[in-house]
Amino acid sequence: MSKCTKCGHDSEKNHKKNDFILCDVCFYFAPEENDELEQYLKEKVDGSLLKTFRRKENPAGKRQKRAMIKKASQGKLMSRAPFGYKIENKQLVPAENYREVEELFEEFLGTKISLTQLAKKHNFSVNGLKKILKNFTYIGKIKFNNQIHNGTHQPIISSTLFNHVQNKLEKLKIR
Numbered sequence: 001m002s003k004c005t006k007c008g009h010d011s012e013k014n015h016k017k018n019d020f021i022l023c024d025v026c027f028y029f030a031p032e033e034n035d036e037l038e039q040y041l042k043e044k045v046d047g048s049l050l051k052t053f054r055r056k057e058n059p060a061g062k063r064q065k066r067a068m069i070k071k072a073s074q075g076k077l078m079s080r081a082p083f084g085y086k087i088e089n090k091q092l093v094p095a096e097n098y099r100e101v102e103e104l105f106e107e108f109l110g111t112k113i114s115l116t117q118l119a120k121k122h123n124f125s126v127n128g129l130k131k132i133l134k135n136f137t138y139i140g141k142i143k144f145n146n147q148i149h150n151g152t153h154q155p156i157i158s159s160t161l162f163n164h165v166q167n168k169l170e171k172l173k174i175r
């Protein structure tokens with residue numbers, strides 16, 4: 001593998017997205033849509049700033065790491081906000097449609113509607129809906145390399161509702 005297109009980080013563990021090489025961190029925030037991805041890749045990031053995310057927990061890197069998580073959670077690393085959020089003054093804030101997120105979670109949890117039907121009803125792809133139902137952003141957290149960190153943005157659903165949905169997803173073996 002070679003260097004990350006966005007930040008220049010060189011690692012064998014880099015991912016491939018379409019025809020581009022991306023590191024773990026940049027891959028995580030990369031948008032799905034092609035034109036958005038292009039824009040995302042144009043906005044370069046200094047790879048050394050992202051280092052704290054990659055480094056294993058060590059006391060010296062902790063403060064920097066917190067600062068980066070804050071940045072991520074304020075939308076500064078994201079080119080597109082998750083459904084139900086928008087980026088305003090470089091902050092991740094609830095969008096006008098934020099209640100729809102709770103509706104999705106509650107509908108999935110409280111009814112027998114299938115994931116496919118629910119996706120159709122709300123005009124999502126099944127994968128898009130899965131991503132929403134598993135997105136830790138909605139409870140105020142940020143997920144990185146399989147670790148959950150506290151963000152600084154406003155949660156828009158309760159942890160209880162989120163956890164119940166995760167249990168149901170697991171029960172139904174939806175990955």
Ligand SMILES: [Zn+2]
Nearest residue numbers: 004007023026
């Ligand atoms: Zn990168």
